[in-house]
Amino acid sequence: MDQTLLKTSLIDYVIIVIYFVFVIGIGFMVKNQMKTGEDFFLSGRSIPAWITALAFLSANLGALEVLGMAASGAQYGLLTTHYYWIGAIPAMLFLGIYMMPFYYATKIRSVPEYLKLRFNEASRAVNAVSFALMTVLTSGISLYAMALIFQVMVGWSLTTSILISAVVVMVYVGLGGLTSSIYNEVLQFFLIWIGLMLIPFLGLSELGGWEGMLQRLPESFGHVWANTGANGDNEMGIGWLGVTLGLGFALGFGYWTTDFLVVQRTLAARNLRAAQNTPVLASFFKMIVPVLVIVPGLIAAVLIPDLGKPGGPTYNLALPLLMERYYPPGLLGLGLTAMLASFMSGMAGNVTAFTTVWTYDIYQAYIKKDASEKHYISMGRWAIFVGILISIGTAYIAQSFSSIMDYMQTLFSMFNAPLFGTFLLGIFWKRATPWGGFWGLVLGVLSAFAMYFFLPEGTFFSEAAGNFWRAWWAWVITVVVTIVVSSFTKPKKDEELKGLVYGLTERPHYPNTRWYKRPGILAIIVLVILVVLNILFW
Template identity: 30%
Template structure:
C-alpha cells in the first residue's frame, strides 16, 4: 500500500516550534546547575507529576511506540503483558525499593549494590547497564525512530537523521543535565499521549467501533485470541507461564534496577513524591493498550497485508490525520525518540562519572564530575550514532533483543530481590551468583547465535522459561554460598534491609493522610485496574 506522506507548512511550523522550545528548556536549566546534585539529580527536587511523565516518556521511546503497534498488528494484545507487568513491578518498586534508595542518598543504583555487597557487584552491574544503555536504549532507539522519520522526510538518509537527532539530544542533555531531561520528557510524554489518542480516535471512527473491530479481526484470518492478553502454554510468542519468569524478570530489571529509569525517582523531593510518581507512571503504562497496541490491531483491519507490520503506526499517522494534527503527532513521535536518547545519555554518563571516575578519583571536585559527565555524553553520543545504522545488518537483532535481556538480567534481579530482605545474604554469595549468571548468560547467548547461524534445531526451552531457570540457579548459588559462609559485618543494616519495623513506622506516618493521598490505597487501585483489564480482555 502506498500512502501520502506529504507534510503541510503548518505541520513543519509545529515541529519547528517543538524543537525551539526544547532548545530553550536546555538553555534555561543550564543556569540552574550550581552543583552536582543540580546537574545529576535536578537538585533532588522533582515532584510526582514530573517523575511519572518522565518515567513514561523515557520508557515509551520510538522502539516501544512502533513496537507496540507492530505487535498489535502481528500478534494482537499479547505483548501488552509487558506493560501491565511493568505497572505491577512499579508498585513493588514504590513499596519496597525506592524508600531505601532515597534513604541512602545514592546517585546511581549500582552505588546501592556496592553498599549492600561490595565493589565487584557495583562495577559489574554498572558496566552491564552502561553497555545496554548505549547499544540498546540509545542506538536501537535512534535506528527505530530514524526509519519512521525517514518516511516523513524521504530525502534524508538514515545516517543523517541519526546524527541530527543524536546531536540535538546531546546538546540539551549536556547543557541542562537531568532537570533538562525530565522537564523535556514531561512535554514529550504529554505530546506522545495526546498524539496517540488522536491516532486511536481517527482509526476507531474509520472502522466504526468495537463490534466492527472484533468482526474485522475475525475476517483478517488471524488467531482467535488476537484480542486476548493472556495466551495458552503453546503460544510461540508469549506463553502464559512466561509471564511469571521472563516477563517479570525483565520488568524488574528495567523498572527497579536500571539507572535509565530509576534516576528520576532518585531525584524525588521526598519519598512520597517518588512513590506517587512511580505509581502515576504505572497508571500511564496501562493506557498503552488503548493508544498504542489497539491502533496496531486497527491497522490490520484497515490495511490487511498491504503494509508491513513495522509500518502499522506510520500508516495510520499519514493516512488518517489531517493537517495540523499530523504535525502534532509527528512532533509527538519525534518526542518519543528524543526521550529515549536523552535519558540513555544522561543515565550512562551518570554511571560512568560516579561508578568509575569518582571511584578512581575520589578527591575530584564537583566541577570535575560535571565536566567529565559532559565529555562522556559527547563520547557516548558518537558511539551510539555510529552503531545505530549498523543495526540493519543484523537480521535477527529485533528477535533477539528481549531474548538477550532475558539472559542478562536474572542474576541482577536475584541480588536485589534477596538482598533487600535478608542481611544473611552476603558478599561472597553475591559474587558467586554474578559469576554463575555471567557464565550461563554467555553460554545461552552464544548458543542462540549458533542456532541462528547454522540453522540447527534449538534444543533449549522458550527464552522466557530459560530466564526463569537462570534466575532460580543464580538464586540457589546466592543463598547457598551465603549460608555456607559467614555474614557480612560492619554494614548499616537499617538503611539496607527492609523490615516489618519499617513497615509499621511507615503505616504510622500515613495514618493522618486522607485515603486518596495514601500511596498504598493507590497501589491497590492499580492492582484492581490490572485485574479488570485481564478479565475483560
C-alpha cells in the same frame, strides 16, 4: 518499497522545527542552575511527585513503547498488552512500596552504588559496566526509530537521519542534565498523548468498532489470556506460565525495579513519599497506554495487508503509516512531533542514566576519586557526547531486528533479569554475602548470553518466547548461585546492613497523610483496576 512514504507538507516541518527549538531552549534555561553534581545528575532531589511521575512514564514512552509496541501489536495482537499489565504494573508498585525506601533513604546516586553498599565494590563494577553497555545499546534503538521517521518523511539516508537526531538530544541533555531531561519529558508526555490519541478512534471508526476490527484478525489477536494455554496457541508462541514467570516476574521486575533509567527519575523526587508515589502514580497512566500504541498496531494489521511481509513495510512502520492515512497537513506534523518527542525522551533517559553511572560508578570510583563538583559535571557532559557517539553505532544493530520490541527484550533478559535476582536476595535475605552477590550476578549474566548464542535455533516458538524463558532461567541461575556461594562465604554484620536490608530498615508510615497521597492505598486501587482489566479482556 519507496523510501519516502509520508506526504508531509511545509506546515508539518514548521511544527517539528518549533518543537526542536523549544526543547533546546529548555536546556539553555536550566543550564545556570547546574551548580553541583547532584543538581546535574539528580536534579538536586527537588522535583514534585506529579512531575517525576510524568517524567517516569515519559521516559518509558520512547521508541520501545511507541514504534515497538505498535509493531508488536500488529505482529502478536492484544497479547502485547502483557508487557504493560502483568509485565509492568506489579513491578512498578513493588518499586514504590518496597524498594524506594532502600534507594532513597540511603541517598545513593545510582543503582550500582547500592550494590557497593550491600555487597562489595566488585558487584558495583560488574553492574556499572553491564548497565553502561546495555544503555548505549538501548539508546541506539531510539536513535534508529527517530532516523526511521526522518527517512520516511523526507527520504534522507539512515545515516543522515541518525546524525541529525543525535545532535538535538546531545544539545539539550548536555546543557541541563537530568533537570532538562525531566522537564522535556513532561512536555513530551502531553505531546505524545495529544499527537497519537486520534489514531485508535479514527481507525476503529473505519473498521466498524472494536468487534468489527477483531472479526478481521486472527482469533488469538483479541485476547490477553484465553489463548495462552499452550505455547503454540498464539502468534507469540508463549503460554501463561512463560508470560507469568518470564515476563511478569523476571523481565518485568528486573527492568522496573533495578534499571537505573527508571530509578533515576524517582531519586529526583523531593522526599521519600514523593519518591514512593512516583511509580505508583505513573502506573495509573501505564494501564491505559495500550490504547495509544497497541490498538493502532491491531488496526494496522487489518488495514495494511503487506505489513511485515517480504517486500512490504516493516512492522516498525505501523504507526507512521496510520498517521499518513488519517492525518491532514498540520495534524500530521503534530503526530510526527509526538513520535519524535517519544524517541527523544527515551534516548534522553538512557543518556542521562548512562552519564550518571559512568561519572559516579566508573570514573569517580576507579579513575579520579577526589575531583571538584565542577570537574564531575564537565565529565558528565563529555560522557553525554561519547555515549551518543556509541549510540550512533548501536542504532545500526537495531536495524537488523524486524521488531525493536524483540531487540529490547533480548537486552533486558541478559542484563536486568539476573540483576533482579541479586537485588531480591540482597534486600530480603541478610545472609546473602558480598561474594555470593557478585558471583550470582556474573554467572546469571553469562548464562543469559550463553542461552542466546548457543541454544539451537528453534528451541523457542518465537523471539518473544525465547526472551521470556531466557530471563526466567537467568534469574534462577543468579539466585541459586548466590545462595550456594553465600553458604560458604562470610556475610556482613547487621550493623553494616542497616538501611540496606528488609528487617533492619525502618519502614515509612504516613498515618496523618490524606489517602490519595499514601503510596500503599494508591497501590491497592491500581491492583483492583488491573484485575478488572484482565478479566474484561481475558
